[in-house]
Amino acid sequence: MSPIDSGFDIKSILPLLNKGELGFIEDSKQRPKQVSLFTVIEATLDEVWDVLTDYEHYTEIFPSVLECKIAKREGDTVFVDYKLDAVLYSIKYRLKHDHYPKKRIDISVVSGDLKSGEYRYDIHPFENKTILIYSIKASATNTSFLLRRIVKKQPTMDEAINISTAIITLNNIKEAIKRRQKER
Amino acid sequence: MGIKIGLISDTHGQFDRRLKSLFREVNHIICAGDIGGIEIIRQLFDIAPTIAVSGNTDVDLKAVLPEYIFYKVDGIKIFVCHIIEKNHPSWGELSKLIYSLKPDIVVYGHTHTYVASSSNNIIFVNPGSAGASRYPVSRTCGIIEKTDNSILVQIYDLSQDIQLKYWQNFIIKDHV
Numbered sequence: 001m002s003p004i005d006s007g008f009d010i011k012s013i014l015p016l017l018n019k020g021e022l023g024f025i026e027d028s029k030q031r032p033k034q035v036s037l038f039t040v041i042e043a044t045l046d047e048v049w050d051v052l053t054d055y056e057h058y059t060e061i062f063p064s065v066l067e068c069k070i071a072k073r074e075g076d077t078v079f080v081d082y083k084l085d086a087v088l089y090s091i092k093y094r095l096k097h098d099h100y101p102k103k104r105i106d107i108s109v110v111s112g113d114l115k116s117g118e119y120r121y122d123i124h125p126f127e128n129k130t131i132l133i134y135s136i137k138a139s140a141t142n143t144s145f146l147l148r149r150i151v152k153k154q155p156t157m158d159e160a161i162n163i164s165t166a167i168i169t170l171n172n173i174k175e176a177i178k179r180r181q182k183e184r
Numbered sequence: 185m186g187i188k189i190g191l192i193s194d195t196h197g198q199f200d201r202r203l204k205s206l207f208r209e210v211n212h213i214i215c216a217g218d219i220g221g222i223e224i225i226r227q228l229f230d231i232a233p234t235i236a237v238s239g240n241t242d243v244d245l246k247a248v249l250p251e252y253i254f255y256k257v258d259g260i261k262i263f264v265c266h267i268i269e270k271n272h273p274s275w276g277e278l279s280k281l282i283y284s285l286k287p288d289i290v291v292y293g294h295t296h297t298y299v300a301s302s303s304n305n306i307i308f309v310n311p312g313s314a315g316a317s318r319y320p321v322s323r324t325c326g327i328i329e330k331t332d333n334s335i336l337v338q339i340y341d342l343s344q345d346i347q348l349k350y351w352q353n354f355i356i357k358d359h360v
Contacts, residue, residue: 008280008281008285012277012280012284013277015274016251016274016277016278016281019251019274020238020246020250020251020252021250021251021252022250022251022252022253022254022281023252023253023254024253024254024255025235025253025255025256027255027256037250157229157233160229160233160235160236163249163250164248164249167247167248167249167250168248171247
């Protein structure tokens with residue numbers, strides 16, 4: 001899984017990303033389709049990487065994460081146990097985070113209530129800013145019976161939900177970085 | 185039978201119930217910003233799956249909607265954003281992005297004035313404003329229909345009885 005091929009010099013779109021996110025939806029007949037969201041963060045590569053890998057504080061960074069605990073580390077791979085607020089009830093699952101230091105993180109489902117799903121962060125520094133790309137290839141039906149009902153009725157809701165989820169995730173990361181910058 | 189896409193923009197919180205009838209056969213809807221509330225998106229989804237971007241007045245919706253979307257459906261590459269203005273400060277970068285992505289169709293809004301034109305093998309469509317009129321122009325929306333050899337852009341007047349106001353057929357070999 002890599003971000004959807006954009007076919008342009010990523011740095012050239014930096015001024016546009018100051019206005020908001022750029023979303024790509026995969027050209028595929030299979031579902032779920034991958035979505036990739038591009039955003040720019042007013043922070044250095046190190047600041048972005050520190051937040052992305054600070055699993056001990058994910059409950060503060062992402063409001064929907066109720067519990068987060070590192071299960072084990074194997075070199076650059078980190079196994080993390082999550083408890084997520086899935087509207088009306090919670091779900092538990094383990095994810096594998098493969099770190100490619102300060103370049104990207106590949107995330108895949110290992111076990112638990114999530115049946116499948118692939119996620120990935122790609123990080124591109126540019127002067128004192130960082131372009132962060134978050135890609136999701138997962139069905140929203142994994143997380144909530146309410147979403148399962150919605151997506152069953154309209155399968156294309158998967159892409160809409162994933163685009164919004166990605167934007168919320170990126171905004172959570174931006175806010176966490178801002179808070180840390182203020183605290184310094 | 186080709187794909188049909190409903191086009192709507194600048195609703196500014198006003199949902200015209202007659203869209204249910206007009207868009208009843210579309211495969212999906214594109215909403216090009218200045219939506220005016222998540223309730224409008226929900227009502228559009230009740231008609232058909234909806235792809236939406238935020239506009240300059242969608243302050244709250246920016247938390248869940250992107251500024252730009254690029255996707256491909258039925259062989260057509262589509263780029264959606266709210267503002268396309270050659271005098272706008274962002275046009276330089278935006279035009280570079282658009283011409284590097286090489287979409288077949290660009291859907292946008294903001295001006296409240298419908299447009300269907302072609303430039304450098306890209307069809308630019310602004311469905312106009314489907315919301316409360318702030319300017320002396322008709323409330324409008326659009327439908328794109330792809331057939332084997334053409335892309336038909338239709339603009340509908342929503343001011344009184346829904347009427348086809350304007351149409352233009354773009355020959356597909358030049359675009360897709």
